[in-house]
Amino acid sequence: MSFITSMRMGTPTRPLSAPASPPRLRLAIPLIGLIAGLALTSSHQLAWQWVGVSLSLCAAWAGWRARPATRGSAGGPDDAVWHAWLEGSQDAVMVLTPRHDPLGRFMGHMVVQANAPAQALFLPDGASLVGQRLQDVLPAGMPESFHERLHMAWAGRQPQVDEHALHPGHALGQGEAPRWLSHQMIPLPGGVALISRDTSAAHHATEALHEQESFYRCLVDHLPMAVFARSARAHNAGRYVVWNREAAEVMQLSAEQVLGKRPEDILPPEMVERGRALDQALAQQPGVHHFPNLIYQTPKGPRVVDLTKAPIYGVDGQLDHILSIAQDVTAQRQAADQLRLASRVIDETGDAVMVTDAMDRVVMVNPAFLKMSGLRHHEVVGHDAELLGLAPLRETHLIGIQETLRGGPRWTGESPLVGPDGLLLETWLSVSVLRNEAQQVTQHIRVFNDISRLKAQQRELTEQARRDSLTGLPNRREFSDRLRMAMARARRQPQTLALMYVDLDGFKAINDQLGHAAGDRLLIEVARRMEDSVRTTDCVCRLSGDEFTVILEGAGHPDEVTRIANRIIERLAQPWQIDAHTVQARASLGAALWSRDEDLDALCQRADTAMYAAKHAGKGRFVLDTEGVWGATSMGLYAGAA
Numbered sequence: 001m002s003f004i005t006s007m008r009m010g011t012p013t014r015p016l017s018a019p020a021s022p023p024r025l026r027l028a029i030p031l032i033g034l035i036a037g038l039a040l041t042s043s044h045q046l047a048w049q050w051v052g053v054s055l056s057l058c059a060a061w062a063g064w065r066a067r068p069a070t071r072g073s074a075g076g077p078d079d080a081v082w083h084a085w086l087e088g089s090q091d092a093v094m095v096l097t098p099r100h101d102p103l104g105r106f107m108g109h110m111v112v113q114a115n116a117p118a119q120a121l122f123l124p125d126g127a128s129l130v131g132q133r134l135q136d137v138l139p140a141g142m143p144e145s146f147h148e149r150l151h152m153a154w155a156g157r158q159p160q161v162d163e164h165a166l167h168p169g170h171a172l173g174q175g176e177a178p179r180w181l182s183h184q185m186i187p188l189p190g191g192v193a194l195i196s197r198d199t200s201a202a203h204h205a206t207e208a209l210h211e212q213e214s215f216y217r218c219l220v221d222h223l224p225m226a227v228f229a230r231s232a233r234a235h236n237a238g239r240y241v242v243w244n245r246e247a248a249e250v251m252q253l254s255a256e257q258v259l260g261k262r263p264e265d266i267l268p269p270e271m272v273e274r275g276r277a278l279d280q281a282l283a284q285q286p287g288v289h290h291f292p293n294l295i296y297q298t299p300k301g302p303r304v305v306d307l308t309k310a311p312i313y314g315v316d317g318q319l320d321h322i323l324s325i326a327q328d329v330t331a332q333r334q335a336a337d338q339l340r341l342a343s344r345v346i347d348e349t350g351d352a353v354m355v356t357d358a359m360d361r362v363v364m365v366n367p368a369f370l371k372m373s374g375l376r377h378h379e380v381v382g383h384d385a386e387l388l389g390l391a392p393l394r395e396t397h398l399i400g401i402q403e404t405l406r407g408g409p410r411w412t413g414e415s416p417l418v419g420p421d422g423l424l425l426e427t428w429l430s431v432s433v434l435r436n437e438a439q440q441v442t443q444h445i446r447v448f449n450d451i452s453r454l455k456a457q458q459r460e461l462t463e464q465a466r467r468d469s470l471t472g473l474p475n476r477r478e479f480s481d482r483l484r485m486a487m488a489r490a491r492r493q494p495q496t497l498a499l500m501y502v503d504l505d506g507f508k509a510i511n512d513q514l515g516h517a518a519g520d521r522l523l524i525e526v527a528r529r530m531e532d533s534v535r536t537t538d539c540v541c542r543l544s545g546d547e548f549t550v551i552l553e554g555a556g557h558p559d560e561v562t563r564i565a566n567r568i569i570e571r572l573a574q575p576w577q578i579d580a581h582t583v584q585a586r587a588s589l590g591a592a593l594w595s596r597d598e599d600l601d602a603l604c605q606r607a608d609t610a611m612y613a614a615k616h617a618g619k620g621r622f623v624l625d626t627e628g629v630w631g632a633t634s635m636g637l638y639a640g641a642a
């Protein structure tokens with residue numbers, strides 16, 4: 001009978017001779033081995049656990065072998081060692097013995113001993129394992145490898161290990177996750193010890209760890225910033241252990257090229273030096289360090305980088321790694337610089353700028369606006385543009401602006417702005433809008449350019465263009481406009497109107513004798529005297545050279561016009577002193593009375609003709625053309641020579 005069967009029967013026999021050593025010592029060694037082995041089985045490391053199991057089993061077996069020959073009964077200390085191990089083990093232990101049919105053919109293993117964990121693992125709710133056939137208690141789905149190894153342990157007398165998963169649906173595989181069983185098969189005299197353990201927790205923990213690791217690896221890899229870490233441990237000091245995609249992209253160095261290398265193996269010397277200096281800062285003052293705005297020369301050109309460095313400590317409290325996170329802020333810095341520049345330009349520009357929201361409430365004005373309007377910041381920002389006296393941009397107002405802005409980016413035009421003194425400033429206003437992605441207006445931008453001075457100059461130029469520069473009288477162009485207006489008024493009211501042409505006589509001789517300057521002074525004096533001779537409502541103009549006109553509004557009677565002509569002739573004839581010379585201006589005058597259906601050219605023609613008639617009649621006289629007014633068909637000479 002084998003040891004195993006005798007154990008089962010309660011009368012174990014000694015399969016091998018025991019060594020001739022003192023009984024206490026012979027038992028002490030297995031006992032120590034058993035205790036050490038059991039201690040190791042509670043290790044966190046699977047390998048150590050298995051070492052513990054093996055050690056325990058060997059110790060138990062050695063104890064059994066070392067029992068005194070005379071003490072082979074079931075209740076001896078050797079049996080105690082064996083039972084202590086069997087019952088103390090946290091693993092499921094079954095002692096198996098092969099069964100053969102009468103012809104000696106192998107019929108499988110039978111369980112001859114089993115501890116409580118084995119019972120719980122293989123037949124938790126069933127009958128006792130002992131006495132059962134192994135194939136009846138094993139869960140379905142045990143892999144072929146298990147059976148092969150068990151056979152090898154028994155037949156080949158070689159310890160075997162096997163580990164496999166029982167997938168959901170199998171007897172021991174419950175729930176979604178597969179269940180893992182690990183086995184040691186130790187050959188025993190006459191049988192095999194099958195030591196099994198549910199290693200699902202360890203497997204699941206490892207899988208979870210792998211999953212977690214790949215999750216974080218993926219996370220780090222997809223971060224939009226360069227993440228890299230170098231080892232700080234002596235055996236691996238300075239070598240890269242993390243190098244994510246962004247780091248690879250920025251530095252144009254793949255993870256394969258970088259991992260395991262030191263900075264000096266792959267980076268340019270200046271970058272290595274920089275990194276060393278930053279690491280030193282970290283070493284001097286442990287903690288997270290931020291290094292903003294570092295300029296790095298990368299294969300993609302110079303980049304502005306915000307760098308964060310953090311130490312990572314191991315469970316032993318020693319520095320394990322130095323983690324670096326580099327955020328490329330080149331674009332942000334450029335955008336910020338642009339923004340700052342734009343802001344400065346707006347601040348410095350002489351044009352007044354106002355930004356309002358979609359409801360035309362002021363959100364921003366520049367210093368030029370405050371200066372131009374005389375308002376203070378708090379009096380403007382947050383207020384409705386319309387209430388500030390600005391042209392409102394709402395739909396109901398300035399429809400022209402709204403329509404222009406709907407079709408184009410900008411409206412421009414003149415617009416008044418109330419100045420600091422309450423007077424209206426003339427400004428050139430440019431209105432543009434900002435829209436969101438839905439094309440809704442989000443901001444209005446008004447830019448006011450003060451054109452008051454420009455407008456004044458423009459007015460002055462216009463005025464000058466209509467005035468005779470020598471005498472200050474309206475020139476020929478202005479004369480035409482004024483005569484046209486006078487005719488319109490006369491038609492409207494209605495009232496009479498006469499036009500008089502005045503041409504100096506012998507002016508060329510004065511020019512020739514006294515000089516052009518003297519001639520100019522005479523022309524100025526003539527203008528003054530003519531204006532003095534008529535009412536302020538009458539208009540004296542200089543057409544050219546020594547030719548003048550007078551528009552006489554309300555004058556319609558020949559006597560009245562003749563009186564005015566004589567007055568002019570008299571005033572001009574009064575002697576005048578130019579330097580040492582006494583000068584007397586003489587003139588020929590011609591006038592025409594306007595008839596309601598007559599146009600401007602016809603009236604001018606008649607007055608001019610009358611003036612030439614006066615010249616031809618001997619100069620220094622006045623001829624009035626009354627044709628069409630007083631029924632006369634020819635010119636009448638109303639005044640003689642002055």
Ligand SMILES: Nc1nc2c(ncn2[C@@H]2O[C@H](COP(=O)(O)OP(=O)(O)OP(=O)(O)O)[C@@H](O)[C@H]2O)c(=O)[nH]1
Nearest residue numbers: 504505506507508509511516517519520544545546
């Ligand atoms: N000083 C001066 N002379 C001018 C100006 N414009 C024209 N003249 C001169 O005025 C003169 C006008 O010519 P006329 O009307 O033919 O001279 P006139 O001697 O008055 O001749 P009658 O009209 O036939 O009497 C010319 O000699 C021009 O050179 C001016 O602005 N200043």
